[in-house]
Amino acid sequence: MTGDAHFFSGKRALVTGGASGIGRAVVTQLLRRGVHVTSFDVREQDDGPSPWFEPLRVDLADAAATDAACLTLDPHPVDFVCNAAGVSPLQQTTETVVAVDFLAVRRICQRLLPQMPAGGAVVNISSVAALHDLALSVEDGLLDADDHVALAHARANVPEAGLGYVVAKRAVVALTVRLAAEYASRHVRVNCTSPHFVATPMHDAIKRSDPAMYRDMPAPMGRWSSADEQADAVLFLMGPHSRYITGQNLVVDGGWQAVTATAVRTGAPPS
Ligand SMILES: NC(=O)c1ccc[n+]([C@@H]2O[C@H](COP(=O)([O-])OP(=O)(O)OC[C@H]3O[C@@H](n4cnc5c(N)ncnc54)[C@H](O)[C@@H]3O)[C@@H](O)[C@H]2O)c1
Secondary structure, three states: OOOHHHHHHOOOOEOOOOHHHHHHHHHHHHOOOOOOOEEOOOOOOOOOOOOOEEEEEEOOHHHHHHHHHHHHHOOOOOEEEEEOOOOOOOOOOOOHHHHHHHHHHHHHHHHHHHOOOOOEEEEEOOOOOHHHHOOOHHHHOOOOOOOHHHHHHHHHOOHHHHHHHHHHHHHHHHHHHHHHHHHHHHEEEEEEEEEEOOOOOHHHHHHHHHHHHHHHHOOOOOOEEEEHHHHHHHHHHOHHHHHOOOOOOEEOOOOOHHHHHHHHHHHOOOO
């Protein structure tokens, strides 16, 4: 039992991407606290169903399938949502990246937030890729657009999937802020986290594809984070100790942003 187990015990959560990496670590931490967890993932999930865990096979790039999966959560509204599913830009189109990393997050928030009880919390996973406006605010055109218009907008403005990832993750931050403003008076909080490299299968694939980028990237604490350390931040943002925090983007990067900003200020290369 952890110290906040009384707060979590018996509540309900939806986690996307629960088959791997950060999502899986969030599922594990929630189950440890006595939360009933449903997980949407396109992949088979190792842990089979149990009275506490319901893994559902859902392709979040498919809007109708995502809607149908959200309906299965009725009649029990969820207290917590963690949108962790995501695809890296490697071997993906801009459309797939935007569909999974942003449009599915928006869809799930739109479907579930109206039913969430006071005290509920959403945590979306963005990325440090969202911290700089590398794609000239293309995300502004995604926020309110219907899915097909948003996809066409992304395809036309950021045909390269790497920038599509930046745009999708910036849209997640903007959506988080907007929803936090909308739901604060109902005492439902909406925050996001922005990890730097995390030791997960996604990260391993990036490492294999671009070893030079990986080698040159400063890791101020001498290592990248574990999925569990990212889950710690998610659980904090769901839990009682963040009860007055909403609309925030918690950067969980082991000092990468601090070191990079200091290097820009002083002109010395980051180490
Ligand atoms: N790993 C990193 O270095 C890193 C850094 C910054 C941000 N992130 C973000 O963290 C989140 C989790 O990434 P991770 O590193 O745990 O990756 P991961 O690949 O280990 O896990 C991602 C999960 O999402 C699922 N998924 C992918 N496409 C899906 C789809 N269409 N429908 C349903 N599920 C789908 C995968 O099956 C997988 O289980 C992602 O949003 C990612 O962008 C990761």
